[in-house]
Amino acid sequence: MTGGPITVAGVTVEPGSRRDLAPATSESYTGDRTTLPMAAINGAEDGPRVFVTAAVHGDELNGIETCRQLLDVLDPATLRGAIVVVPIVNVLGVQIGSRYLPDRRDLNRSFPGSHTGSMAARIARLVLDEVIDGSDVGIDLHTAANHRTNVPQVRVVLEDAAARSLATTFGAPFVLSAKLRPGSLRAVAAERGVPVLTYEGGGPLRFDTDAIDVSLRGTLRVLQRLGMIDEAPEPAHPHPMVLHESRWLRAARGGLLELQCGIGDLVLAGEPLWSTASPLGAERASVDAEEDGYIIGATTLPLVQPGQALLHIALPGDRVPAEDDPTDEEDNDPEGVDRD
Numbered sequence: 001m002t003g004g005p006i007t008v009a010g011v012t013v014e015p016g017s018r019r020d021l022a023p024a025t026s027e028s029y030t031g032d033r034t035t036l037p038m039a040a041i042n043g044a045e046d047g048p049r050v051f052v053t054a055a056v057h058g059d060e061l062n063g064i065e066t067c068r069q070l071l072d073v074l075d076p077a078t079l080r081g082a083i084v085v086v087p088i089v090n091v092l093g094v095q096i097g098s099r100y101l102p103d104r105r106d107l108n109r110s111f112p113g114s115h116t117g118s119m120a121a122r123i124a125r126l127v128l129d130e131v132i133d134g135s136d137v138g139i140d141l142h143t144a145a146n147h148r149t150n151v152p153q154v155r156v157v158l159e160d161a162a163a164r165s166l167a168t169t170f171g172a173p174f175v176l177s178a179k180l181r182p183g184s185l186r187a188v189a190a191e192r193g194v195p196v197l198t199y200e201g202g203g204p205l206r207f208d209t210d211a212i213d214v215s216l217r218g219t220l221r222v223l224q225r226l227g228m229i230d231e232a233p234e235p236a237h238p239h240p241m242v243l244h245e246s247r248w249l250r251a252a253r254g255g256l257l258e259l260q261c262g263i264g265d266l267v268l269a270g271e272p273l274w275s276t277a278s279p280l281g282a283e284r285a286s287v288d289a290e291e292d293g294y295i296i297g298a299t300t301l302p303l304v305q306p307g308q309a310l311l312h313i314a315l316p317g318d319r320v321p322a323e324d325d326p327t328d329e330e331d332n333d334p335e336g337v338d339r340d
């Protein structure tokens with residue numbers, strides 16, 4: 001079956017073709033147009049519509065490269081359905097290397113936005129109207145926040161069976177239960193019946209080749225699962241672990257930090273997690289795991305203060321058997337900086 005033309009941001013994209021668009025989001029101080037570059041690919045045949053977004057947080061760069069590599073391999077002539085790819089949602093944040101927009105607003109707390117609101121609100125509204133609405137599935141690519149790194153993981157509401165199933169298909173080592181944050185892209189999409197996989201991998205302001213590879217494979221695997229492409233790479237991890245409960249472990253003492261575990265590690269109760277020492281060499285603290293858990297995120301700072309979140313640890317969950325499966329709920333996160 002041949003799909004019909006689609007319209008994205010006022011531009012018609014014929015079946016079997018790709019159009020690169022740059023709809024206006026607002027204006028700069030100098031009165032120049034600020035735009036939101038995106039690629040709209042309309043497959044030759046009918047199928048679902050998917051969006052891929054990255055750099056909603058302007059210092060989270062891995063997804064930008066994932067989008068570039070994805071666009072390199074997608075072929076409108078063989079695609080079934082349509083894909084809209086937005087490699088940099090927070091263009092102004094990326095320009096200044098910041099998670100936030102120049103006015104300090106968090107774009108991922110600004111949905112659904114409005115056409116007459118702040119810069120963040122206008123960008124959010126454009127993304128909602130032109131990218132999210134009308135889609136069947138979305139993939140939103142993130143990294144850990146400032147001074148942190150995350151093992152590749154897909155965050156979803158596990159009770160959403162469709163999202164959960166796609167999350168395990170993605171093939172990241174972990175699928176993490178994460179409730180919907182008000183104002184986030186994922187929450188607003190969910191209200192409209194569009195399940196979104198939020199991918200977290202690596203840290204900010206760099207390209208992490210492993211995290212990029214996992215997300216490219218995962219995105220292609222989801223497209224294949226939806227019947228949009230014929231071939232997809234092997235999953236980075238064929239048996240993801242579904243994690244229901246996680247929390248941040250914080251430093252009790254300040255000092256120089258030595259982590260004794262790495263992200264992705266399974267740490268058993270009683271095994272060492274970290275130690276801290278004073279600059280003069282006196283040991284301040286030596287902390288062991290109280291229970292078994294997977295290290296899914298960690299600080300990258302060598303110096304710590306009391307109360308600082310050091311390790312994001314998840315209770316062991318369910319290993320996904322072959323293609324699919326899982327189970328049930330819960331939430332995570334420290335002071336908000338690691339929220340998608």
Ligand SMILES: [Zn+2]
Pocket residue numbers: 056057060142143339340
């Ligand atoms: Zn983010």
